[in-house]
Amino acid sequence: MVAGLKTLVFISALVPATRLVVLALTGGDLTANPIEYITRDTGWYALFFLTLTLTVTPIRRLTGWHPVIRFRRMLGLFAFFYGTLHLLVWIVLDRFFDAEAMGEDILKRPFITVGMTTFLLLLPLAITSTSGWIRRLGGRRWARLHQLAYLAAVTAVLHFWWLVKSDVREPYRWGWAVAVLLGARMWWSWQAGRSSRS
Amino acid sequence: MLIRKPGEFRYSDVTPREVYLRRREFIRSASGLAVGAAGALAVPPWLAGLSAQRGQKLPGVKPSPLSTRDEKVNSYDDITTYNNFYEFGTDKDDPAKNAPGRLKTNPWKLTVEGEVTKKLELGYEDLFTIAPLEERIYRMRCVEAWSIVVPWVGVPLSALLKKVEPTSKAKYVAFESLYERGRMLRSEEAGIDFPYVEGLRLDEAMHPLTILAVGLYGEKLPEQNGAPVRLVVPWKYGFKGIKSIVRIRLVEREPPATWNIANSREYGFYSNVNPEVDHPRWSQASERRLGEFFRRKTQMFNGYADQVASLYTGMDLRKLY
Numbered sequence: 039m040v041a042g043l044k045t046l047v048f049i050s051a052l053v054p055a056t057r058l059v060v061l062a063l064t065g066g067d068l069t070a071n072p073i074e075y076i077t078r079d080t081g082w083y084a085l086f087f088l089t090l091t092l093t094v095t096p097i098r099r100l101t102g103w104h105p106v107i108r109f110r111r112m113l114g115l116f117a118f119f120y121g122t123l124h125l126l127v128w129i130v131l132d133r134f135f136d137a138e139a140m141g142e143d144i145l146k147r148p149f150i151t152v153g154m155t156t157f158l159l160l161l162p163l164a165i166t167s168t169s170g171w172i173r174r175l176g177g178r179r180w181a182r183l184h185q186l187a188y189l190a191a192v193t194a195v196l197h198f199w200w201l202v203k204s205d206v207r208e209p210y211r212w213g214w215a216v217a218v219l220l221g222a223r224m225w226w227s228w229q230a231g232r233s234s235r236s
Numbered sequence: 237m238l239i240r241k242p243g244e245f246r247y248s249d250v251t252p253r254e255v256y257l258r259r260r261e262f263i264r265s266a267s268g269l270a271v272g273a274a275g276a277l278a279v280p281p282w283l284a285g286l287s288a289q290r291g292q293k294l295p296g297v298k299p300s301p302l303s304t305r306d307e308k309v310n311s312y313d314d315i316t317t318y319n320n321f322y323e324f325g326t327d328k329d330d331p332a333k334n335a336p337g338r339l340k341t342n343p344w345k346l347t348v349e350g351e352v353t354k355k356l357e358l359g360y361e362d363l364f365t366i367a368p369l370e371e372r373i374y375r376m377r378c379v380e381a382w383s384i385v386v387p388w389v390g391v392p393l394s395a396l397l398k399k400v401e402p403t404s405k406a407k408y409v410a411f412e413s414l415y416e417r418g419r420m421l422r423s424e425e426a427g428i429d430f431p432y433v434e435g436l437r438l439d440e441a442m443h444p445l446t447i448l449a450v451g452l453y454g455e456k457l458p459e460q461n462g463a464p465v466r467l468v469v470p471w472k473y474g475f476k477g478i479k480s481i482v483r484i485r486l487v488e489r490e491p492p493a494t495w496n497i498a499n500s501r502e503y504g505f506y507s508n509v510n511p512e513v514d515h516p517r518w519s520q521a522s523e524r525r526l527g528e529f530f531r532r533k534t535q536m537f538n539g540y541a542d543q544v545a546s547l548y549t550g551m552d553l554r555k556l557y
Contacts, residue, residue, distance in 0.1 A: 070318035204427030
């Protein structure tokens with residue numbers, strides 16, 4: 039059953055990217071500013087999948103349904119996939135390889151600095167997502183490394199927050215979601231620490 | 237400073253005006269009025285995102301020598317579906333979806349008051365008879381680093397201001413938009429104060445390039461573009477072009493401006509287009525013209541430097557951004 043569900047999730051997760059490609063190829067409605075639209079859309083899905091990845095452990099804990107853990111790597115890789123698309127759209131379509139302008143943006147514009155940081159945090163996680171790397175690093179060290187995902191979620195929300203002009207309602211909602219998901223982990227680890235001491 | 241010479245007149249090459257206007261008549265006669273009427277009844281305008289102003293041709297519009305001649309004009313769709321009008325939503329496509337159903341433009345009342353000898357109240361019909369209507373093709377540069385070219389229809393703001401005879405105390409002009417609670421976003425949702433307010437120095441307001449627009453593409457202004465009357469100041473960032481104006485006050489001191497109140501570090505009172513003064517969060521050196529792939533270099537005063545630079549002689553534009 040899990041294998042079937044995984045296929046379903048995999049196909050669903052490709053729908054947003056496929057949709058953009060189809061719209062682009064058929065001259066569909068990508069608004070009057072297609073590059074901005076594609077940038078925002080891919081960025082949104084990167085944050086969506088990153089947040090979804092962080093829900094896996096709480097779901098397992100709250101429901102006791104352990105197979106859910108088998109979705110985590112795939113969801114995380116989709117976060118990286120959309121994040122990479124988002125970055126490529128910026129490099130190729132928006133800035134068209136203008137290295138000087140991009141370098142200046144990364145150094146001078148805090149929202150771009152944290153955006154790039156998010157990508158660099160996710161990169162080693164994507165690379166070490168294979169079973170081989172888990173073995174090589176050892177479970178404990180691998181798990182520690184992959185806690186970078188928590189930081190990436192925070193920087194991703196900041197990236198969104200610092201980019202909007204005045205209406206912060208949407209980044210605010212994402213901020214809450216990430217805060218709750220990370221807060222739950224902190225609470226649980228505090229609880230665990232207390233019970234092990236007593 | 238960049239001095240641009242008007243180039244060849246290419247507007248008609250790109251969007252042949254006659255063909256464009258006749259196209260509509262052609263579609264109408266071809267499809268038949270009955271079908272059109274049935275369609276209009278079947279799909280409410282707010283759902284279709286259609287403006288009631290669409291197809292309402294403004295009579296007697298004369299081209300103006302002050303139009304920008306060397307630019308390709310953006311399509312009607314670009315101009316009317318990609319808007320910043322936070323009263324109706326903060327996404328670019330929100331105003332086109334929400335404004336037509338929620339903004340009632342007729343009847344309208346525009347009051348011109350303050351430091352004036354003759355206070356004036358204009359009704360809806362009066363908006364179109366302030367002065368002979370002119371077509372003004374202008375570049376518009378948004379503070380978000382995109383730009384568009386719009387064939388506005390309007391009158392010089394100076395024509396209206398002369399009618400009210402400003403007193404010697406009048407140094408600035410303050411503008412205020414319509415605000416209707418319930419039909420529009422709340423300030424807490426949009427993140428800026430409502431009603432939207434803006435201001436110009438009197439000499440900026442009197443400048444021949446500054447217009448009150450009542451239309452575009454030869455037709456009445458669609459709601460999402462700020463119907464029935466809005467300000468257009470082509471050398472300033474787009475947000476200075478306050479929409480759906482209900483009050484104009486001549487005042488002695490610099491009036492408040494909405495984005496300046498929201499974040500004075502990011503949005504100054506003047507907000508002249510200036511590639512050398514960055515927005516604290518992004519560069520203003522380049523812009524994306526809607527419909528183009530490569531970014532363009534942003535021009536000083538949005539390319540209108542030869543006409544307006546003298547307004548700011550001796551001013552430090554880095555401080556008074």
